Amino acid sequence: MKLGLVIDLDTCVGCNACAVACKQWNTSGTTGPLTDFEPYGKDPTGVWFNRIRNYEVGDYPNSKTVHFPMSCMHCDDAACVTVCPTGASYKREEDGIVLVDQDKCMGCNYCAWACPYGARELDREDGVMKKCTLCVDRIYDENLPEDERKPACVMTCPSHARYFGDFDDPNSEVSIISRERNGEQLMPELGYEPVNKYLRPREKKNVDTYVNETNSIKAVKDWVNRLVAR
């Protein structure tokens, strides 16, 4: 299996629902808690697995605003795994999820430097690296209803901009939608073979105009009453 996400930039409105759902689930999840520092003070910071970046493209008035959720891409050839000196970072053979064994991690930060996607966050309090687990503690939990066995971010996304599934299965939702809409890897030139795919905004919709050539009205007298029953 090759599990991963598809993120639709055509419908993401940057609402941060996915980011907070992730935080909420994972703080009591397998690598929790996700420590927050100065939660009520100056410059609050904390460990998040999923952050939304915002960009503008082009100049006013033709500028576009793009909301870009970023989390672990679960790369096939993950630099974070390559550089890990302790074997804590690994890509699971069964499903391709990139994880950090919290007991083996010594918090050296190499993986965070190696990851070009900014997907790893050091929990200073625990002294270990934490990251997106694809909600490994949800997706296989048989005690959860079957349709809830997916990552918290996917389940919550109000604009259905997130899909989860197995890219090895050509009939999975993620495979189909990636095929249909040319799902793209982020920065493929780096060669890490990220599994997650992004969908570009769809082509701008064009609509015809209705020009009434038979009847152009200049004044009210140009109209003729029609016999219509109330």
Added chain:
Amino acid sequence: MDQAFKRKSYSLKSSITTKGISVPENLPQFEDHSKQETKFTTCYMCACRCGIKVTVEDNLVRFIQGNKNHPINKGVLCAKGNAGIMKQNSPGKLIQPLMRKKGSERGEGDFEPVSWDAALDYLTKRLDNIRKTDPKKLAFFTGRDQMQALTGFWAQQFGTINWAAHGGFCSVNMAAAGLYTTGQSFWEFGDPDWDRTKYFLMWGVAEDHSSNPIKIGLEKLKRRGAKFVSINPVRTGYQAIADEWIPIKPGTDGMLALSMVHVLLKNDLFDYEYVLQYTNATQLVVHTPQEMGDGLIYRNEEGQPLAWDLEKEAFVDATLAEIKPALFGEYQTPEGKTVKTSFTLLAERYLGDEYAPENATKICGVPADMIERLALEMAHVAFEESIEIKTEWTDWAGRKHDSFIGRPVSMHAMRGVSAHSNGFQACRAIHLLQVLLGSVDVPGGHLAKPPYPKHVCPPIKPAKPKAPGEPLDGPPLGFPTCPEDLVIDDDGNPLRIDKAYSWEAPIANHGLMHMVITNAVNGDPYPIDTLIFFMANMSWNSSMNTGKIRDLLREKDDKGEYKLPFLVVADAFHSEMVAFADLVLPDTTYLERFDTISMLDRPISEPDGVCDAIRAPVVEITSDVRPWQEVMVELASRLKFPAFTNEDGSAKYKGYKDFIVNYEKTPGIGFLAGWRGKDGEKSLRGEPNPKQWEKYVENECFFEYKLAKHERFYRFANKDYLEFAKNAGFVASTKPITMELYSETLQKFRLAGLGLYGGPQPKDERDQYRTARFFDPLPEFYIPLEQRCTSIEEYPFHAITQRPMMMYHSWDSQNAWLRQILAQNYMYMNRQKAIEMGIEDLSWIWIESKTGRIRVQVKLMEGVETSTIWTWNAIGKQRGTWGLDADANESNQGFLLNHLINEHLPCGDTGRPITNSDPITGQAAWYDLQVKIYPAKKGEVGVWPSFETIKPLPGSERSKEKLRYQTHEAVGLNRSLKDILTRGDTKRDK
């Protein structure tokens, strides 16, 4: 909740298979579900009211997720909803009732704890005295509450006319314009037909209402290839994914809509039959300029409106079926008066050159060819891409139809249109556009949500004062249709403390909460004794002119007594308002209480279903707080309100739950519509069911009654629907709901202003001018009031706000997770404009209005109209409030725009001050603000003004430096040594 558990090693469990994904072996059991409970309730992180499923572990919230069965959110949940855990665990929560310390000054925040008994004894005594002497001396205003049916009823029983909720400073223009035009509106009143619409126009949505339904809907549109056009000065949030973004100048949406109307009329592109059959377009209007009765509907002796029948060539009752009325024309009445169809007046108006795109562009900044193209695109979709749903239905006159014809163009409009002083008319203009396209309550168009549509307008009048001790005859808020309905004295002076329903704001259907403090302190129109605020931050981000309002709250008379003698604040959080309270009554969070989202209020219905909901506690209360609704029922019993008291004087209801179940507004109609009848077998109408709450809890805390297929469209004229709605108490009659493009109601007020009305007329010249000028019976554009007296050369920028999606309506941006996303706001402006002015990114600038100035940091961006600057609202907090540390970013870098906005029109004229609000509805004109900007001098840095640090409340804990929330010890997932040794670290190495 705050300590981190130690990690434990995992236990193994056997391999299983789930759908699509095979489950690997050797996975630990990550959590012990046997220690968890899942419960359902309704979210209250904003006003959207989504269904949530909450997993609880040891009275701690493990996880909050959307309820997939819920009609509003269908399983999804926004950022706010996902942050509920941090609301529940906020250090800013109030924990016990408090009294201002004797000898301390209001605003200092010196409190001492008091027992609930003592607090309620004191309050009861005070209120009882007011009620028996002069009940209007109690003013009760509620902020973002969702129980207005209860709070309004409470005020009615108390006998005070001085009650309203926050709609006056939120979006009353949107609500009122709809109810006075189409009998429905946006958001809680109606939604685009997301599943069918092909063209969607979003007007002035400042990332606001409604949260999840809009997001769900936009994705549906995009998936189906519908076009999404957004009209907004700022391109963030929803606007980001629009197919086309129209950066309009703030406050000019009305002109854009009317210019589109111009284009449609010029091209003879409107739904002739729809307009003729379902609106008052054929009704004849008396044309006798400068005379009494000019502009009123020509009526027969029975008072019925008349039309001209083309076949009979005679005047006929315009409300009859099967007449063949003229849509256009001018006729002479037997009395010798000239009458014209209202559509003739409408067409004459909007064919005028001033509405031509080449002129409209000068006002709204939208290119003329773009205005024309957008109008013609909508016409194309409405008339060339119509849809049809084959279903037999019966119209109001008993005629059978075999299908519903749909015009798949829909719209949504919200605060950006509402919060201007021309917003009522701008919203009317948008509705006019919808109606001309034939798109209201048709497939693909804009669909009402029960109990809407209602007749234009609902037959409830604002209550007038009664003798002390007596309940009012009706709710304090209602729908005036003529000057006689105003709540004024014989001299024409306002009777309400907020001056709602006076000449200053005649159709103030939601009151003017933003004027209450100013008016009460100034004794204008009279002083009051006690003011109760529930869930409203009126000394901070919900008031205009915040600094002055804070001073007013502290103002004393010659005897050294506070001019506002007693202030009660009921809230769950330590907001900026709390410091000004004399008595603080702590409310619970939404996860700790029972609530109703009632059909008597604005329920959670969907277009095809009647829905309401409850909240049920999912965690136990752990401090000395009480749900405000319980407190209200208790006060009602203590004060012996008739509806809450048995004949023997004993309390009629045991508490809130008992009241909700057993109270009947009219026989069979109560707060909750589901599972009525003795055994719960009846829906919508039926005697009280003692097990009703339990049925709601069993059914995931909501009730949904699906309308039959033939009752889902054209409900304004749909016989079966109207009969159903009457039985359910939604409407008072089964007559068709006639949409009012031409408003006789507005014309009556205008005539009063002109001195041509045979009833109450304004005496003050300015009231005369305002009613004559702005109460146009046809939707009209006028320059917003502040701009009418402000030099655009001197104050060239429009300054507006938005609330970020992850905080909209969440009234607590102190939330530990959400504030990590945004804890500081900047003033945003157009990059090219800033370069022209020599303003650099992230530099400090002054923003100055006629009312004051603020110093803030600027950020440059592309996606903002060049004459607009904007910021996120309500990020700035007073130091020490909301459980935040004194050095929190919200207090030291965050700021409010409110300081620049005057609650009175800053027009410098003499005479009485006039509210800075829509002259028709009293809607706070937040977005009318005009400012100038200039760089701060060297060395001038930091936000200004700033306010003192508020003291911690008794018993409050200092907030922690670290937060490590988890509900159970984490179960780690370990990599085996074998895996490390035998497998390469990446796939490529294999």
